[in-house]
Amino acid sequence: MILQKVKYYTREALHNLWQFKTRHFFSLTIIGLSFVIIGVFLSLSNNLRFRAGELSKNLTVVFYLHKNVTASERGLIEDEVRRSPLVGAVRAVGPEEASDKFVKDFPELKDILLNLNGSPFPASIEASLKDPGLSTEKILQFIAEVRKNASVEDVQFNRDWADKIRSLGRLAEAVGLFLGGILVLASFFIISNVIKLNVLARKSEIEILRFVGATNTFIRIPFFLEGVMLGVAGSVLSLLIVFILIKIFPFYLGSSLGALKEIVGFRYLTPAQALALVFGGGSVGFLGGLSSLARFLRI
């Protein structure tokens, strides 16, 4: 008996979706696009968090030296850095090597470098820290010690970068949820109104069902299902669009952004995020149906 009813509900919901396909196609597109906004920002945030994680795994402090530093002064600083118990490996990077790295990362800007006489980059000493879990305080203490040396002009510590990138990731997520949230709210009203139209279109059928002894639940379930199906289909559509975007975006960007491409990129949504989007779609559909039926199908 229950199986027969489930079959009936599903068939009725699918039949209604097909019967008013133009209306449903437009609402599906809007629901899909709303979830695409969330999906895109989540994927951007995923990438930023991933990059921040990669940076944190390999903590590096770079000491930039004055341009006119002598080889012996450089050797002294290198020794001082190496002596620190926090440091695992030390690498000295000369101005030419820095220049080569820049050309590799930003090939479009190669000509600018060629027009300059010699490398504009200072020599540096890169210190890879032993333990990625070291406290920032200890590291800053170590940096301050080395910085006392007059030959050190500037210091770059990649944990700062990692933190900044992580913040950017959080910001992207928040922007996505905010914009997506507004659009999802719009989707809710769209579903609610589409179901209201469907209820009105099936007024005579609902009346007959009441006269032959249908329960409220029996009459309402197909409409709920319609809402849920629309919501789920919209969110699945959005996942598909996000997947295609992630595939296409690198081709669109080409190599114009150089090393920045790594940061301004997308990463696939995690299974939990994808499931949450689909669940969100279903919930929006269910609530849209609920709000519509509560107002327009009082039996």
Place this chain on the structure above:
Amino acid sequence: MIELYHVWKQYQKPHWALADVTLSVKKGEFCFITGQSGSGKTTLLKTIYREVIPTEGQIIIGGKNILRIPDHKIYSIRRHMGIVFQDFRLLFHKRVFDNVTIALRVLGAAPRDMKRKAFIALRMVNLHHKIWDYPSQLSYGEQQRVAIARAVVNNPRILLADEPTGNLDPALAHEIFGLFREINKQGTTVVICSHDKELIRRFGGRVLSLHEGKLHGKDSR
């Protein structure tokens, strides 16, 4: 089977659609409610299937006071009733089979059971050969016969018909009344609202006459 006690219904002041109607229809009875347009026939029928709540009075169906049943439970009463309307109220986008079995679907009947019962109901109205047609492919008379099949497919205890022949010519009307007589012979209590006095006279049965909401001739057999 159907008992109404001092039923009053007012839609708008000062006119009473039903005024102190008290009647009793016994199980298996064949009963007509007659009267001119606006006399309250449809309102009376609607109070029996509780589409309309009386302003005052009590309505007992099968021993239950239907006015005490909450709205969401009224289906339990309607499942024992078959209702036939003047305008047939068929679903034109569904086949005859789906129209007839709608009352079985709400009960979650198995497909085989639905087919068997739909066939029996349609054979009774002599439309079993049109089970897979759409209502738009049928004549008015046939459409009303489909509506009757829908009303009786569930073997209801009570069959209510509101001007079932209002849109049909005399020959078809005669045929439809004949069907109601057949259904009644099988034990179903039948209450028909009609203003066609000639047909009522020809088919016999108990006649209740309404005039301006008041019942006259409580047993004019």
